[in-house]
Structure formats: C-alpha cells, structure tokens
Amino acid sequence: MSQPTIESILHEQRLFAPAASFAQTAQIGSPEAYQQLCDRAQANPQQFWADLAEQELEWFAPWQQVLDWQPPFAKWFVGGKLNISYNCLDRHLTTWRRNKAALIWEGEPGDSRTLTYAQLHREVCQFANALKHLGVQKGDRVAIYMPMIPEAAIAMLACARIGAAHTVIFGGFSAEAVKDRLLDAQVKVVVTADGGWRKDAIVPLKAQVDQALEQGGVPSVENVLVVQRTGQQVAMQLGGRDHWWHELQRLVSADCPAEPMDSEDMLFILYTSGTTGKPKGVVHTTGGYNLYSHITTKWIFDLQDTDIYWCTADVGWITGHSYIVYGPLSNGATTLMYEGAPRPSNPGCTWEIIEKYGVNIFYTAPTAIRAFLKMGEDLPKARDLSSLRLLGTVGEPINPEAWMWYHRVIGGERCPIVDTWWQTETGGIMITPLPGVTTTKPGSATRPFPGIFADVVDLDGNSVPDNDGGYLVVKHPWPGMMRTVYGDPERFRKSYWEHIPPQDGQYVYFAGDGARRDEDGYFWIMGRVDDVINVAGHRLGTMEIESALVSHPAVAEAAVVGRPDEVKGEEVVAFVTLEGSHASSEDLRAELKQHVVTEIGTIARPGEIRFADSLPKTRSGKIMRRLLRTLASGETISGDTSTLEDRSVLDKLRSEG
Numbered sequence: 279m280s281q282p283t284i285e286s287i288l289h290e291q292r293l294f295a296p297a298a299s300f301a302q303t304a305q306i307g308s309p310e311a312y313q314q315l316c317d318r319a320q321a322n323p324q325q326f327w328a329d330l331a332e333q334e335l336e337w338f339a340p341w342q343q344v345l346d347w348q349p350p351f352a353k354w355f356v357g358g359k360l361n362i363s364y365n366c367l368d369r370h371l372t373t374w375r376r377n378k379a380a381l382i383w384e385g386e387p388g389d390s391r392t393l394t395y396a397q398l399h400r401e402v403c404q405f406a407n408a409l410k411h412l413g414v415q416k417g418d419r420v421a422i423y424m425p426m427i428p429e430a431a432i433a434m435l436a437c438a439r440i441g442a443a444h445t446v447i448f449g450g451f452s453a454e455a456v457k458d459r460l461l462d463a464q465v466k467v468v469v470t471a472d473g474g475w476r477k478d479a480i481v482p483l484k485a486q487v488d489q490a491l492e493q494g495g496v497p498s499v500e501n502v503l504v505v506q507r508t509g510q511q512v513a514m515q516l517g518g519r520d521h522w523w524h525e526l527q528r529l530v531s532a533d534c535p536a537e538p539m540d541s542e543d544m545l546f547i548l549y550t551s552g553t554t555g556k557p558k559g560v561v562h563t564t565g566g567y568n569l570y571s572h573i574t575t576k577w578i579f580d581l582q583d584t585d586i587y588w589c590t591a592d593v594g595w596i597t598g599h600s601y602i603v604y605g606p607l608s609n610g611a612t613t614l615m616y617e618g619a620p621r622p623s624n625p626g627c628t629w630e631i632i633e634k635y636g637v638n639i640f641y642t643a644p645t646a647i648r649a650f651l652k653m654g655e656d657l658p659k660a661r662d663l664s665s666l667r668l669l670g671t672v673g674e675p676i677n678p679e680a681w682m683w684y685h686r687v688i689g690g691e692r693c694p695i696v697d698t699w700w701q702t703e704t705g706g707i708m709i710t711p712l713p714g715v716t717t718t719k720p721g722s723a724t725r726p727f728p729g730i731f732a733d734v735v736d737l738d739g740n741s742v743p744d745n746d747g748g749y750l751v752v753k754h755p756w757p758g759m760m761r762t763v764y765g766d767p768e769r770f771r772k773s774y775w776e777h778i779p780p781q782d783g784q785y786v787y788f789a790g791d792g793a794r795r796d797e798d799g800y801f802w803i804m805g806r807v808d809d810v811i812n813v814a815g816h817r818l819g820t821m822e823i824e825s826a827l828v829s830h831p832a833v834a835e836a837a838v839v840g841r842p843d844e845v846k847g848e849e850v851v852a853f854v855t856l857e858g859s860h861a862s863s864e865d866l867r868a869e870l871k872q873h874v875v876t877e878i879g880t881i882a883r884p885g886e887i888r889f890a891d892s893l894p895k896t897r898s899g900k901i902m903r904r905l906l907r908t909l910a911s912g913e914t915i916s917g918d919t920s921t922l923e924d925r926s927v928l929d930k931l932r933s934e935g
C-alpha cells in the first residue's frame with residue numbers, strides 16, 4: 279500500500295501514510311508487527327483472543343473453554359471469573375498509576391474536577407455500597423439517567439463492581455422513552471441527578487424520572503438515587519422512594535471488594551433502535567466485552583501513559599461506555615469527560631478544552647466536525663491545538679471534505695485520523711485504521727481490526743467483487759459481540775443472523791449496513807440498508823417515530839424517511855395522513871413535531887412534516903419508502919413504480935411538497 283493504486287490516481291484520491299515519528303512510538307508501529315497479528319488471528323482466532331485475554335486482563339479464576347459457539351449464541355472465556363471494575367481500578371492501585379489522573383471532568387458552567395485512580399476507586403466503592411444499602415444485588419438491573427458528570431461513570435463502575443447490570447439511558451430521552459426502557463429491563467433502582475447543564479439550559483432529569491414513574495407506572499422500581507448537580511428544586515419522595523446521593527454517601531463505607539463475576543454474566547443492557555417500533559435491549563457480558571473494549575482502545579487510540587484522551591460522546595451511547603469509561607480505564611489512561619456542547623455562548627468550547635488540558639487524542643463524530651467546519655476556522659485557530667497527536671471519528675460515514683478539514687485545521691496536517699466503524703451491537707470498533715501502520719483514504723474506515731473477519735456479500739451470502747456494493751457482514755464470533763436481545767433471543771436471531779444464509783455452515787453477522795470493498799481491501803461504508811436512519815450519529819428506527827406520530831389523535835398514518843442533511847448526515851422527514859375530522863395547519867405541524875419530542879426525545883424531532891391524502895403503497899400494502907425518500911430529498915422519481923397501487927398518490931404528494 280505504499281504505492282498509490284491506479285484507481286486512486288484516476289480518482290485523484292489522496293493517501294495519508296502515518297508519519298515515521300508517529301510509527302516509531304506506536305503500540306502497533308510496523309507493517310510486520312501488524313501482519314503478524316493478522317496472521318496469528320487468521321491461523322487460530324481462539325488462541326489469538328485467549329493470549330490477549332491472559333496478557334491484558336486480570337482474572338480471579340481461569341476459563342475452561344475459550345469459545346462456546348452455538349450459533350448465534352456465543353460464550354467467551356467460559357468459566358473464567360473477573361470483574362471489569364477491578365480491571366479498571368483496583369489493578370492500577372498497586373502501580374504508580376495509583377495517583378495518576380483517571381478522570382478529568384469539565385462542567386459546562388466552567389467548574390471542573392479531577393479524580394485520580396485512588397480517588398475514583400474510593401468513590402466507586404462508596405457508590406457500590408450505597409446501591410447495596412438500597413437492596414441492589416448481583417443480577418439486578420439499575421438504570422442510569424444522568425448528565426455527563428463523574429457520577430455517571432462512577433455509577434456504571436459501581437454496578438459492575440457488585441454485579442448489577444446497568445442500563446444507561448441517554449439524558450436527552452423523554453419520560454416516555456425512559457419508562458419503556460425501565461419496564462423492559464425491569465429496573466430496580468434508577469440513578470439520576472436533579473438536572474444537568476446542556477447548552478446553557480438545565481435538563482430536568484429528576485422531573486422526567488418522576489413522570490416516568492407516575493402512578494406506579496413501573497412497578498419494579500423501588501428506589502431513585504439522586505445526585506445533586508444543579509441544585510435546582512426537585513420533588514423528593516423522602517423517607518421512601520427517593521434518596522440524595524450526598525446523604526447516603528455519609529452513611530456508607532469505602533470498602534467494597536469487587537464481586538467475582540462469571541465471564542458471561544451480564545454487564546449491561548443498552549437500548550438501540552431497530553426496524554420495529556420497540557427499541558432493542560442489546561446485552562453485553564463481562565469477560566469478552568472487557569477484553570474487546572480494552573484492546574481496541576489500546577491499539578486504535580495508541581494509548582501512551584502520558585496521554586490525555588478525550589472522547590466527546592455521551593455515556594448514554596455505546597461510544598461513551600466503551601471509549602470514555604471501560605476501555606480507557608482498563609488501560610490505566612487519563613480520560614476526559616465534558617458535560618456541555620458547543621453553544622452560542624461558547625461556540626469554541628471544544629478548542630478551549632483541548633488547549634486547557636493539553637488533549638493528545640480526540641475522538642468525535644462527523645456531524646460535529648461538519649458543524650465545526652460551518653462555524654469556520656477562526657475558533658480553532660484562536661487556540662493552541664499543538665498537543666493533539668491523533669484524531670478519531672465515529673457514528674456515520676465521514677465525507678472526504680469534512681475529513682480533509684479535520685486533518686488540516688484540527689490535526690495541523692500531522693495527526694493520523696482513525697475513522698472507526700462499529701455499532702452498539704459489536705461492543706467495540708470493528709473496522710478501522712491502526713494509526714501507526716495504516717495508510718488512510720479520506721472516507722474509508724479501511725480494514726477490519728486484527729481478529730475480525732468482515733466481508734461484503736450479496737443476499738445469498740456470496741462475496742461480491744471488489745468495488746461492488748453489498749451487505750456488510752462479520753464471519754467469525756468476536757469477544758465484544760452482543761450476546762442477545764434482552765428477554766428476546768428470537769429477535770436477536772432474526773435481526774442479525776437470518777438475513778444472510780450461512781456459508782459452508784458458517785453463520786454470518788448481518789450489520790444492517792451497505793458497503794463496498796476496494797481493490798486494496800479497504801471498506802467504504804455506505805449507510806443503513808434497513809429502516810433505520812442515522813441522525814447526527816444516532817440511530818433512530820423509522821417505525822419508532824411512526825408509532826410516536828400515530829399515537830397522536832389527529833394522525834391516521836405516518837411514514838418516516840431520512841433525507842440527506844449537510845450537518846446531521848440525515849434529517850427526519852415524516853409523511854402524515856390525518857384522521858377525517860382534522861385539517862392540516864402550521865399549528866398541527868408544530869404540535870406533531872413536539873409530540874415526537876415528548877414520546878422519544880429531541881433527537882427524533884422531525885425536520886419536516888408533510889401532510890398527504892394518502893401514502894404510496896404496494897398492492898400488498900407496504901409503504902414504498904424508496905419513493906418517499908426520493909420525494910423528501912426533492913429529487914425526481916425514476917425507476918420502477920409499477921408495483922404502486924394507486925399512481926395518482928404520487929402526483930398529489932409531489933404537488934404537496
């Protein structure tokens with residue numbers, strides 16, 4: 279790959295090879311080292327992962343079997359005992375890292391806090407004891423609905439420490455969405471805060487929890503643990519359901535040994551959108567997830583002990599789980615957490631923080647990069663960004679223009695960029711450059727991580743030729759893979775393992791993304807092939823938004839599609855037909871948008887609502903989304919419309935737009 283290929287010259291594609299100075303100190307720094315890893319993984323995947331598990335993690339008891347694979351159900355390191363909170367905290371306390379900064383936190387109003395490994399350990403132990411005090415036991419589920427404050431990470435690690443599974447619910451979700459998740463996971467305790475800061479406003483988290491729990495709406499919830507963040511007035515059901523964290527903290531000891539967990543004990547459930555109206559509870563377990571988040575963080579972000587590492591995701595998403603909390607801490611790194619986001623009162627806060635802390639590694643989303651690009655170069659140029667040595671992106675395809683801007687303006691043309699493809703379901707990064715060895719092409723996530731066997735196939739499961747489009751699949755189980763959909767193993771099988779038939783008896787994981795692979799073996803992700811849209815790096819099921827719309831009394835039918843958006847990647851466009859007695863109006867439009875926010879959260883707010891007399895359907899009654907997508911993006915409809923039941927519908931929709 280050192281020579282540009284003919285194709286790349288023809289397309290004037292630029293290649294970016296890692297600088298020798300970067301490669302010299304990199305975790306994986308030579309093509310030979312990289313090739314050796316790939317070869318070892320290829321020759322014996324189980325041995326490859328077992329060697330890493332032994333070298334990289336501490337186990338209380340060894341496993342008896344590396345992999346038990348009963349497709350589609352995998353068990354990794356069967357019989358092994360460990361605790362991820364021990365691997366993230368305790369094991370560093372006997373080393374010089376004891377007094378190293380584990381977590382640097384910056385609040386939106388400008389307050390800040392740094393916790394060393396010893397301090398973080400102490401806080402986690404206390405929080406774990408507080409949960410125990412409330413009756414939380416191994417195997418229980420605890421929901422964490424928090425702003426981006428240290429206590430969010432502390433609560434996660436505390437759950438892991440005592441063997442309770444956490445389910446983190448993104449702070450932007452509405453009371454309705456919170457309730458759905460609490461019910462599905464049969465949550466026993468909810469950890470929340472009075473409120474959190476977001477773009478100069480307070481997000482009233484506790485009030486949302488109260489609404490979700492109204493009138494015994496979630497019978498399994500016994501207690502709510504409230505962290506004081508904003509100091510605003512909140513209603514507390516004292517002497518009963520609700521407890522202040524700072525009051526419980528005074529009652530509990532800081533001594534709480536980590537519970538020895540089975541490698542396959544559930545670590546967390548994280549809800550993500552699928553193609554039906556109901557979010558999927560993605561289940562991750564202990565040993566495999568610990569290893570996979572650990573090793574991907576180490577090699578992809580090339581962690582060095584002096585680095586300050588900043589991932590801008592929210593802990594409510596998988597990126598926050600794997601690459602703010604578990605991966606970095608397991609490696610003994612310094613991880614930075616920021617409560618806020620760029621906002622009119624401080625649009626340059628990102629660059630201010632990089633300068634203030636001397637951030638070395640910065641991981642963000644294409645949607646953020648495109649927003650930065652629009653704001654112009656003056657903001658980043660006003661700050662010293664020379665500490666940066668590595669940049670990353672995740673969440674959606676990055677357009678080459680945004681890539682080049684990131685490279686030039688933020689990276690000062692010296693930082694490698696890792697474009698990392700993965701999903702909630704995969705637990706960690708799957709397709710990515712390794713920054714010391716991979717020559718990158720803007721817009722490509724490049725190659726699979728060592729030990730990951732990805733392919734692009736047709737619907738029969740046959741590999742497609744180079745540069746042909748197809749479906750992205752993974753051919754061998756890997757330690758970080760999801761284990762099931764919580765409470766619904768059939769949905770797990772149907773969603774991921776049945777679209778593509780097994781090849782030579784080998785089951786393949788269907789990711790739901792379209793992709794092509796070029797002549798260098800580089801993957802180019804082309805976006806979702808199912809009814810899932812990606813708004814600002816967040817997955818939303820079209821059905822989920824449609825169900826929300828249809829739950830409004832004025833709505834008869836709704837169809838939701840994504841439309842390309844310059845900053846957000848995609849924007850939600852809803853086509854709505856009304857119940858007989860209701861007439862379309864601007865007020866109703868606004869009301870329906872707000873209704874979606876109430877049902878799901880602000881991330882799902884439709885950018886546009888179009889009223890229609892009827893929706894284009896096939897003779898069998900299936901809504902023809904392809905047509906709606908085309909209409910939504912203002913393009914003319916071409917191709918086959920012969921399956922359309924009533925052709926006049928299209929003309930009406932066109933004139934509506």
Ligand code: WT7
Nearest residue numbers: 597672673674675697698699700701702803817
């Ligand atoms: C979907 C997963 C994994 C954390 C963030 C989102 C898209 C993710 C990339 C990338 C192109 C990407 C895919 C994927 N996606 N990373 N580097 N290039 N597309 O997690 O909510 O589970 O969404 O995000 O479509 O399937 P998620």
